[in-house]
Every structure is written in structure tokens, then in C-alpha cells.
Amino acid sequence: MPPNELAATLVVLDLAGIFVFAVTGALVAVRKQLDIFGALVLGGVTGLGGGFIRDVLIGATPPAALADWRYLLVPVGAGLLTFAFHPTIGRLERVFTLFDAFGLALFCVTGALKAVDHGLGPLPAALLGMVTGIGGGILRDLLTARVPVIFEGALYATPALAGAAVAVLLDRTDLPLVLVAAAGFSTCLGWRLLALVRGWRAPLPKGPANV
Amino acid sequence: MPPNELAATLVVLDLAGIFVFAVTGALVAVRKQLDIFGALVLGGVTGLGGGFIRDVLIGATPPAALADWRYLLVPVGAGLLTFAFHPTIGRLERVFTLFDAFGLALFCVTGALKAVDHGLGPLPAALLGMVTGIGGGILRDLLTARVPVIFEGALYATPALAGAAVAVLLDRTDLPLVLVAAAGFSTCLGWRLLALVRGWRAPLPKGPANV
Amino acid sequence: MPPNELAATLVVLDLAGIFVFAVTGALVAVRKQLDIFGALVLGGVTGLGGGFIRDVLIGATPPAALADWRYLLVPVGAGLLTFAFHPTIGRLERVFTLFDAFGLALFCVTGALKAVDHGLGPLPAALLGMVTGIGGGILRDLLTARVPVIFEGALYATPALAGAAVAVLLDRTDLPLVLVAAAGFSTCLGWRLLALVRGWRAPLPKGPANV
Secondary structure, eight states, X not given: OOHHHHHHHHHHHHHHHHHHHHHHHHHHHHHTTOOHHHHHHHHHHHHHHHHHHHHHHHTOOSOGGGGOHHHHHHHHHHHHHHHHHHHHHHHTHHHHHHHHHHHHHHHHHHHHHHHHHTTOOHHXXXXXXXXXXXXXXXXXXXXXXXXXXXXXXXXXXXXHHHHHHHHHHHTTSSOOHHHHHHHHHHHHHHHHHHHHHXXXXXXXXXXXXXX | OOHHHHHHHHHHHHHHHHHHHHHHHHHHHHHTTOOHHHHHHHHHHHHHHHHHHHHHHHTOOSOGGGGOHHHHHHXXXXXXXXXXXXXXXXXXXXXXXXXXXXXHHHXXXXXXXXXHHTTOOHHHHHHHHHHHXXXXXXXXXXXXTSOOGGXXXXXXXXXXXXXXXXXXXXXXXXXXXXXXXXXXXXXXHHHHHHHHHHTOBOOOOOSOSOO | OOHHHHHHHHHHHHHHHHHHHHHHHHHHXXXXXXXXXXXXXXXXXXXXXXHHHHHHHHTOOSOGGXXXXXXXHHHHHHHHHHHHHHHHXXXXXXXXXXXXXXXXXXXXXXXHHHHHHTTOOHHHHHHHHHHXXXXXXXXXXXXXXXXOGGGTTBSXXXXXXXXXXXXXXXXXXXXXXXXXXXXXXXXXXXXXXXXXXXXXXXXXXXXXXXX
């Protein structure tokens, strides 16, 4: 693929990921009976929050999404659609869980590579890739006063960390960027989908908790 | 008004806005039976938090409030007064709701114009103006583990966004800055007060929420 | 002590403080029945969060911990150990409360002096020292949807603020840095331990709270 096409493809994928994440945020708002503004804010925070945390931590401010109106309008559209058609969208939640895995796989790779670009070492870059993928959902749960769902056994952050790590490590080789990104993306997506299909769960603590 | 007087007036208004916001934060702390330190922290976070979020996102660090001790002492004073006289202040809450609207109208305009100053486009600048106005209250609610009240139907963020947008748009014309600020301020304040007086509510989601 | 030994000692103390804070975070995760990943994230956030907030606010990004893998591996180790041996560690909680006081005393001093180094005035530098000490615990409580425990009467933030203030003020004299740090450290540690031993509590609001 020529570089221009690749860049355009990445933007489209990025916006698609933001859209899906924003829908999950707006759905939570609707279920908490928040108003339309709450749906828009939760949509925006879920779609863009992971990238905001990453950009603030690596000092890349203002975050890229604030410099490109498309990145702001996509979550607004997702929030309005969800607010209006939430019964339908709620029924499609299993489909969205699949799309959400795509968004996660995409964000962990782009987040990790951006951190590498800003001079971070491999370990923090992989961590920031994971943060890019999971940060929006954590902020969504914070804003609705619940313990982040991804801490309750779902294998969600581990695939993101694995995908980010694969991308960071391969980026140190001579492989072309598109292959590096594809390998990280596939690692995260494959692991996440397998976990969903097989019902894999992260280990919970054993023994009495209230010692 | 000569520029020096205008600047001094703006600082006084800004401090007044911070004071009122800090009182609302400290009142929440008292009602949750938190200690005096909790009242001070919640007061400070509510009064200064919106500006901190804006400054971190646009990369204007350290935030202005950290470079001017008056901005730190005002919320401390508001917190101590509220802690000591909370039954009286609690009875005056309707008065404070009016003052709070002034603070909101002021912060959305100053926040938006600061974002423009830092080179942000009109859409993100208006959003950051809104964030400056509502961010402190959201952090206050986060720290007391409740869903932000402004998501529950009160028309609060919409006037802030409107006021910020008016200021950002007029700032692109030849109007003097004082008129630009006044127009944004009046838009937010008028809308917010009308919403309070008329009991306007933001739309809530329709239909079954638990699909 | 020669400068190299002093620097090495400080790093070891810093890592020890992060370890202890991370254990408290992972213990909260275990008690909330979160999965192993939740224990790691809560451990990391509690151990490193205060320093991250400070570094983001003073514009020292990326935070130091992201540039040194030891700072990332220590909370991972603390999280894994706590997850595996939480019944034993839970029984040792009183011991950890003592260690936690050491961590607090260390962080408030190093945080305040770093803020001074970045050009902040004495008042904001002392506040940021306090934030470095208490920020991780506040983030831990946010992520588990509970009101920060340090707002509920424990004398925790006040010693941190006092220790930070002592360090900031003495830093303006000709005293050698090691004495400046030791004085701030002792102030915080002594106050905190006295409060623990004597059962001192911060004042709670008087009178009816629901006015």
C-alpha cells in the first residue's frame, strides 16, 4: 500500500475504533438514566480518553484529537445515535463486543508506536499502548461511580498489553511499519476474541479476602 | 475601562468564581461527613480543577493557579468558612446556585479564550471552555464516589458550551475583547438562569433502559 | 555521605516507598475480589500515581517512572506478591501502616523538592509535595469507587503537607540538601506516627449535616 493510502486507512480505522468505544460509553449513560449530555460526555470520554491520558503522560499536548475536528465529531455522532436508538443498539451489544475488540487491538498498537516515537523505552511504551486501549473504558466507569469492569475477570487488558508489546518489539527490527502494526493488532485481536469465545477469565484471588 | 482596570476586574471575578465553586465542594464534603481536610481538598479541587484539566490538556503547565498564591488561598478560605458555618451556608444554597451560575459563565469564557490563545481551533477551544466550567464539579463528584450531578438532567454544561462557543466565534471578529467576553458570559449566564427559573431539563433517554 | 551513595540511597528508599504503597493498592483490589490484573493496576496506580500527578502538573513529562524500568517492575512485583500471599500480607497490615508512613514521609519531601526544582513557589511546591504523597492513595480509592479514606478523619495529608513545607522552607537556607530532606522527612514521619499511636483524628463537621 502506498504511504498515503496507509495513512488514510489508519485514520478511518482510528475513527471506527473511537466510534465503537463511544457507543459503549453512551450505552452506559443511557442505562444509568443520565441525560443526553451525559451520553455525549461519556461517549466522548470513552472514545478519546485513552489517547488523552497517553498524550498527557508523554507530554504530547494538546492531544491530537483536539487538533482534528473529525476526532471530536465522531463521538458526538455515536452519542446521539446511541441516545436515540439505544434499545436497538443495546440488542446488538454482542456485535459491539466484537467491534470493541477491533478498537482495542487498534488503539494498543497505535498508542504504543506513538510512545516509541516520543522516545520512551520498550517497557513504558508497551504500557502506554495498553493504557491507550483501556483508559477510555476506565474513565467511563469512574464517571459512573463503578469499579472498572475490566478488573473483574474479563481478559481485556492482557491482550492489549501483549499486542502493544509485540508492536514495540518488532518495531526495533527492520520490518516495514505495516507488518509491525499488523502483528501487534493480530496478537491483541486474536487473544481477545479467543478469550471471548472460550470464556477465558483472569485469575481471581484465592482464599479469604477479609483477613 | 482602561486595560489595567479590566485585568484587575477579571482577577477579582475569577477569584469570586473560584470561591463559590469551592464552597459547593466543601458543602458536599460536610454532607458526606468528611473531615476538615476533606473539605479543604474538595473545595480546592472544585474551585481549581476545571482550570487544571484545561491547562494540562493544552500543555500550559504548571497551571496558572500554581503560580499565584491568591488562587490557592481563596479555596482554602472558602473551605474553612464552609466547614465552620455549614448550617448557615447550607440554608443559603439557593443563593449559591445563582453565584455558581456566575462562576460557570465566567470560567467558560476565560477557559475558551485561553485555549484560543494557545492555538487551538474553534471547536476544541469551545469544548475546553466548557470543560473549564464543569470540570471542577465533575472532579468533586468523582472524589465523593457519585455520578456527576450535571449528567442528571440539569441544564448546566450546555450553557457553558454555548457561552464558550459565542466567545470563540466573536473572538475571530474585530470586536474588542471586553465585548467578546461579555457576549459569551451573558449567553451562558442567561441560559443557565432561565433554565433554573423555568425548571428546564435536558432530555432523558426514552424507552426501556435495560435492553 | 558522598553524593553517589546519597543518590543510590534515595533511589532505594524511593523504590521501597513505591513497593509499600503498591501493596496497599493490591490489597484493596484483592478485598474487592478483583482479578490479578486489577491487583497489578491498582498496585501500580497507588505506587506511582502521586508522582504522575505531580509530574503532569509541573510539566515534567514523561514522568520519571516511565523512563526507568525499575520503577515499573517494583509495583508489578508488589502486586504479584500481594495477589499470591494476601492472607499473610493482610495479617501484617499494621506493619504495613508503619512502612506506609515512611513512604508518605519520603514522597512528600522528594515531591516538594522536585517542584521547587521546576521553579514553583514555596506554597505550590509544598502542596505538590503533599499531592505526591497522597495522590496514589486517592487514585486507588477512585478506581474502587469509594470515597478516599484519607478524608475520613485519619491524620494523613496534614503530616505530608507539614513535611513538604519544612523541606521547601529549609531549602531556601544554606543547609545541605541531606539535612533539608531529613528535617522534612522527620516532621512528616513523626507527626504521622504520633497520630497513629495516640489515635489523633482530624475534626469532623459539627451540627446537622443535611441542612
